[in-house]
Amino acid sequence: MPFHETKMHAYRTHSCAELRAGDVGGQVRLSGWVHRKRDHGGVLFIDLRDHYGLTQIVCDGDSAAFATLDAIRVESVVTVTGKVLARSAGTVNPKMPTGEVEVYAQEVEVQSAAAELPLPVAGEADYPEDIRLRNRFLDLRREKIHKNIVLRSSVIASIRRRMIEQGFTEFQTPILTASSPEGARDYLVPSRVHPGKFYALPQAPQMFKQLLMVAGFDRYFQIAPCFRDEDARADRSPGEFYQLDFEMSFVTQDDVFAAIEPVLHGVFEEFADWESKGRSVSPLPFRRIPYKESMLRYGNDKPDLRNPILISDVTEAFKSSGFGLFDRIAGSGGVVRAIPAPGAGKESRKFFDDMNEWARSQGFAGLGYINIKDGVPGGPIAKNHGEGPTAELIAALGVGPDDGIFFAAGKEADAARLAGAARTRLGELLGLIDQKRFEFCWIVDFPMFEMNDEEKKIDFSHNPFSMPQGGLEALEQKDPLDILAYQYDIVCNGVELSSGAIRNHLPEIMYKAFEIAGYSQAEVDTSFAGMINAFKFGAPPHGGSAPGIDRIVMLLADEPNIREVILFPMTQKAEDLLMGAPAPATPKQLRELHIRVVEPQKS
Numbered sequence: 001m002p003f004h005e006t007k008m009h010a011y012r013t014h015s016c017a018e019l020r021a022g023d024v025g026g027q028v029r030l031s032g033w034v035h036r037k038r039d040h041g042g043v044l045f046i047d048l049r050d051h052y053g054l055t056q057i058v059c060d061g062d063s064a065a066f067a068t069l070d071a072i073r074v075e076s077v078v079t080v081t082g083k084v085l086a087r088s089a090g091t092v093n094p095k096m097p098t099g100e101v102e103v104y105a106q107e108v109e110v111q112s113a114a115a116e117l118p119l120p121v122a123g124e125a126d127y128p129e130d131i132r133l134r135n136r137f138l139d140l141r142r143e144k145i146h147k148n149i150v151l152r153s154s155v156i157a158s159i160r161r162r163m164i165e166q167g168f169t170e171f172q173t174p175i176l177t178a179s180s181p182e183g184a185r186d187y188l189v190p191s192r193v194h195p196g197k198f199y200a201l202p203q204a205p206q207m208f209k210q211l212l213m214v215a216g217f218d219r220y221f222q223i224a225p226c227f228r229d230e231d232a233r234a235d236r237s238p239g240e241f242y243q244l245d246f247e248m249s250f251v252t253q254d255d256v257f258a259a260i261e262p263v264l265h266g267v268f269e270e271f272a273d274w275e276s277k278g279r280s281v282s283p284l285p286f287r288r289i290p291y292k293e294s295m296l297r298y299g300n301d302k303p304d305l306r307n308p309i310l311i312s313d314v315t316e317a318f319k320s321s322g323f324g325l326f327d328r329i330a331g332s333g334g335v336v337r338a339i340p341a342p343g344a345g346k347e348s349r350k351f352f353d354d355m356n357e358w359a360r361s362q363g364f365a366g367l368g369y370i371n372i373k374d375g376v377p378g379g380p381i382a383k384n385h386g387e388g389p390t391a392e393l394i395a396a397l398g399v400g401p402d403d404g405i406f407f408a409a410g411k412e413a414d415a416a417r418l419a420g421a422a423r424t425r426l427g428e429l430l431g432l433i434d435q436k437r438f439e440f441c442w443i444v445d446f447p448m449f450e451m452n453d454e455e456k457k458i459d460f461s462h463n464p465f466s467m468p469q470g471g472l473e474a475l476e477q478k479d480p481l482d483i484l485a486y487q488y489d490i491v492c493n494g495v496e497l498s499s500g501a502i503r504n505h506l507p508e509i510m511y512k513a514f515e516i517a518g519y520s521q522a523e524v525d526t527s528f529a530g531m532i533n534a535f536k537f538g539a540p541p542h543g544g545s546a547p548g549i550d551r552i553v554m555l556l557a558d559e560p561n562i563r564e565v566i567l568f569p570m571t572q573k574a575e576d577l578l579m580g581a582p583a584p585a586t587p588k589q590l591r592e593l594h595i596r597v598v599e600p601q602k603s
Contacts, residue, residue, distance in 0.1 A: 018053075018098070026084050065082075152565055176189060216540075262284065264492075288442045298310075303441065359408075368406065460517050499545065
């Protein structure tokens with residue numbers, strides 16, 4: 001970005017990333033932060049930094065600027081006026097765009113002197129979360145996170161452009177809305193003019209975007225802020241997050257996939273080489289995996305397809321076998337899942353024992369194994385299962401002469417969860433996961449309902465506003481637990497980017513679906529009044545999804561924690577240490593809102 005003017009600007013003629021060999025001999029003015037200082041025996045070298053990059057400033061005792069530059073601390077803001085010099089051949093820095101030149105400082109003006117820093121800006125030393133977040137304005141000056149935030153802006157701009165090219169129109173939906181009985185906990189906002197009543201911040205623009213379809217807008221999108229009072233984790237920020245929210249009318253599931261796949265594929269291809277990482281993106285169309293298959297083969301509904309390990313059901317192989325534990329589990333309705341471990345046979349016995357201990361540390365009973373060395377299977381399972389049956393099992397699984405096999409056994413849900421976690425851990429420990437790929441897939445055919453074992457009732461399993469496969473007939477005639485829905489998740493490298501669905505747009509189907517989940521028609525009319533009433537006046541078939549912006553940027557930036565791609569994130573306890581939120585309200589504010597605070601009872 002040039003800053004050239006015929007008259008020298010008060011602060012800068014160039015950015016700190018702009019000067020090149022062709023500028024040698026010119027008079028320039030730069031402004032920025034003192035990034036680093038180096039004193040080489042009376043000659044002072046300073047790296048001056050702004051948003052765009054770095055320029056080396058040089059100053060010696062003959063310059064009027066020397067005393068000032070020598071005295072100031074790093075991160076002070078200065079304006080330097082001087083002459084562009086060519087660096088000698090031995091001092092050229094090829095890693096910097098400005099590495100062929102330096103500026104000899106003739107004048108300097110201190111715009112703002114920095115106090116002693118609570119954390120350094122130069123370098124990438126790790127610092128505790130509370131120090132970083134309390135001083136986020138300094139943390140954001142650090143090179144890596146500064147680049148992450150710029151990447152985020154570029155990604156959003158790319159998404160917006162691609163959505164418009166796909167025929168979508170951007171609309172903004174309300175922030176103050178009504179609470180919904182489904183989903184996570186709401187953030188409530190008290191109303192001053194309606195004492196005792198509350199707005200809710202939207203967990204997602206779900207109902208509004210469906211109402212836009214009823215209103216006839218056809219293809220909607222927005223980069224939508226969403227608010228949920230839920231706990232933090234590595235791929236989810238507490239409090240608020242952003243998503244690419246979109247909805248389409250007169251579409252099937254295939255139409256939704258065809259619309260959003262080029263957007264996601266294009267964005268990931270555009271930024272795959274960010275920071276020279278040289279990553280590839282799975283080709284279009286993205287693979288589709290039924291939910292049931294995903295739970296069996298990968299142990300979860302967000303599989304990392306970079307990991308080549310596939311889980312197998314081997315329950316039948318252990319029925320009436322010599323290995324009593326698995327025999328009892330298989331004979332009493334449980335399952336046994338096998339997780340191959342390529343190359344694990346070359347590991348020590350400790351590797352297998354450590355995997356077993358890891359499983360126990362995760363709350364499971366343990367993780368059985370067969371250790372194959374030079375084609376010879378070993379371990380208690382192989383010994384008790386018998387030579388012939390073990391050989392048949394190894395052949396059926398297609399494992400090699402120096403591989404291993406781990407086993408998860410128990411109730412189906414527990415065994416799947418352990419097998420999925422073990423698959424991930426083995427992929428990491430054995431170096432099987434290709435870090436140079438982005439592998440996308442759709443998980444489809446989710447069950448419409450699930451059994452709530454605690455309350456002994458049927459609940460919605462995914463999204464209550466989804467269209468059941470088979471429509472009203474399926475709801476009336478099939479076992480609810482056998483009904484599938486037109487619901488789908490988009491997954492990349494084991495990270496769920498979004499859930500979506502073809503929506504239920506017919507009142508009679510909506511009433512019946514909620515009836516199965518224990519809601520009366522009156523409750524539906526009260527809780528979802530805006531939507532159900534709108535559907536009675538002509539609603540088109542419609543569907544959509546909402547990929548998470550934060551998670552997309554986290555993947556592209558190759559960051560393990562979502563905090564690293566958000567400007568001002570909260571702590572895991574949903575606290576803003578920089579601004580001091582949440583904070584107590586004043587008595588005056590509480591009176592205006594007609595609210596009295598009730599402190600929790602102390603245990």
